[in-house]
Amino acid sequence: MDPFIYLLPSALNQKKLQKTLPDTPPYKISYGQDEQQEGVLLDTFDAEVFQSAKILFQHGDMLLLIDLQSGRLLQQAAPETWSFAGDLPVGPVTAFLQQLSKLRAFLPVASVGLCRLHGLLLDDEGKTRARLHHLTICHGRKSVGIGITEYLRGYRKAHDDLRHSLERIGAISCQSVGQVYRVLAIKQGKYTAKPVIELHPEAPVKDTTRTIISVFLQTARANEKGLVDDYDTEFLHDYRVSLRKVRSVLSLFTGVYSPEETAQLKKDFSSLMQKTNALRDLDVYLLNKLHYFSLVPADTHEGLAILFDYLAEQRKKEHSDVIKVMRSKSYRKEIGRLEKIFTNGSNLATGPKAEEHSMxxxxxxxxKRYDKVCKIARDIDAQTEDGAIHQLRINCKKLRYLMEFFTPLFPEDEIVSLIKALKILQDNLGNFNDYSVQQTSLRHILQEKMSEFGSAKLKVAESVGALTAILHRLQKKERRQVMKNFARFDSPETRAAFTKLFHTPQIEEGVDENNSLLQ
Structure with a gap:
């Protein structure tokens, strides 16, 4: 039997609850209550706990997780200061948080007061018929109670009686964290790295372009504070992905803006991204640290540890440089100027396709991009140079971006299914590229940076050599997988789905004079 997960807008009146219980049998509720404690409500920047219909609190050295879908209440010990799920000891809350997010920091949302109450519904013989777990949460002058009833096998009526009594004193079903936030006047974070953009099929593509770029510029800017404060590496990742998508729009939407305007805007956004290139490269290495150690023999771990200590120090320096850039007047002026350009749009020089219908x-x-992907991939065999694999990766990324940009114009199930099919191939190509880039970086360290390691340079060189060899083998393995994954992506079913969703005779000429795409 499902528990009753409830929200009580007022304080739990124990005497009132007792009076609402049926006279037969003569129930009694026995309570055990904790003292009120100061605590903090925690979540990731993109509200992953909130989105999973759970609430995470820390009070002192204890974590408390409430699942509003299942009614489970989990708790465990935790250090008073921590950021990531990996910082926590083994426990039920840790297991959930690691599954939810390994990369994002869990940040304070609001300071709260917490008071827990445990109740046993007893019959006239003192036997427990049901249990009650109630938590009073205070935030400023607001307070709310959330609770969970627990059914005991064989005592369905007792559980129903408890539920009905709670409802009589004002308890309502609670399955949304938003209900709790609203009562407590806690502001809900609305950030998402993948914002939903409203587009219209008949809108001139110049308007659609401006809308898409404006949204991703806002997404990039939403990450600036977290990037500077260095809460976690996802702030920089999302910042760069958002700017990369802006540049992709400018590159792929040929003819929307004049060639001169497009070239200048691409240069401006490229300049913004270049300032964080080195920091992101170092983040990728450090995030893969444990994986790298698992790849190489144990006798090379000492040298690898020295290398990663060096990379960690380099990251501190790079992050310090990025902070200076982000806080500078020149950066704020430039990013503000670009925001203003796409908010207004009237000063953008348009090209010959600017008025074409967006659909x-x-x-x-x-x-056009799908055909190009297929042409490149079908020419790849065992003797093809790696450069062709890289070209396939780049064109797959461009195809995916195009499909994601225009997703709101098409039936969601159909386009999402095609994007998922493409993602399998793209992940494979991404791994191939990552292994290539990492080998290049390691060779650079061997050629240019060994003097930094002093007497330890031989150990570091041995470790770098071992890791480079492993990465080379992994890259070859990914390459062999490319053709298998492309064969799946190039199936008759996928080709038919692309044709059905995107292809019309008018596309051959690049026009849609009769608006047949909109019929």
Whole structure:
């Protein structure tokens, strides 16, 4: 039997609850209450705990997790200061948080007061018929109670009686964290790295372009504070992905803006991204530290540890440089100028495709890019140079971006299914590229940075050599997988789905004079 998960807008009146219980049998509720404690409500920047219909609190050295879907209440010991799930000792809350997010920091959302109450519903013989777990949460002058009833096998009626009595004193079903936030006047974080953008099929593509770029600029800017404060590496990752998507729009939406305007805007956004290139490269290495150690023999671990200590120090320096950039007047002026350009849009020099309907434009670009992906992939065999694999990766990324940009214009289930099919191939190509980039970086360290390691340079060189050899083998393995994954992506079913969703005769000419795409 499901528990009753409830919200009580007022304080739990124990005497009132007792009076609402049926006279037969003569129930009694026995309570055990904790003292009120100061605590903090925690979540990630993108509200992953909130989105999973759970609430996470810390009070002192204890974590408390409430699941509003299942009614489970988990708790465990925790250090008073921690950021990531990996910082926590083994326990039920840790297990959930690691599954939820290994990369994001759990940050304070609000300071709260917490008071827990445990109740046993007893019959006239003193036997427990049901249990009650109630938590009073205070935030400023607001307070709310959330609770969970626990059914005991064989005592369904007793559990129903307890539920009905709670409802009589004002308890309502609670399955949304938003209900709790609203009562406590806690502001809900609305950040998402993948914002939903409203687009219209008949809108001129110049308007759609401006809308997409404006949204991703806002997404990039939402990450600036976290990037500077260095809460976790996802702030920089999301910042860069958002700017990369802006540059991709400018590159892929050919003819929307004049060639001169497009070239200048691409240069401006490229300049912004270049300032964080080195920091992101170091983040990728450090995030893969444990994986790298697992790849190489144990006798090379000492040298690898020295290398990663060096990389960690380099990261501190790079992050310090990025902070200076982000806080500078020149950066704020430039990013503000670009925001203003796309908020207004009137000063942008348009190109020959600016007035084309967005749906026709989207179909034409997606079909063209899909054909290019297929042409490159079908020419790849065992003797093909790695450069062709890289070109396939780049074009797959461009195809995916196009499909994601224009997703709101198409039936969601159909386009999402195609994006998932593409993602399998793209992940494979991404791994291939990552192993290539990492080998290049390691060779650079061997050629240019060994003097930094003094007497330890031989140990570091041995470790770098061992790791480079392993990465080379892994890259070859990914390459062999590329053709298998492309064969799946190039199936008759996938080709038919692309044709059905995106292809019309008008696309061949790049026009849609009869608006047939909109019928």
């Amino acid at each position: 026709a434009f989207a179909c034409r670009l997606i079909c």
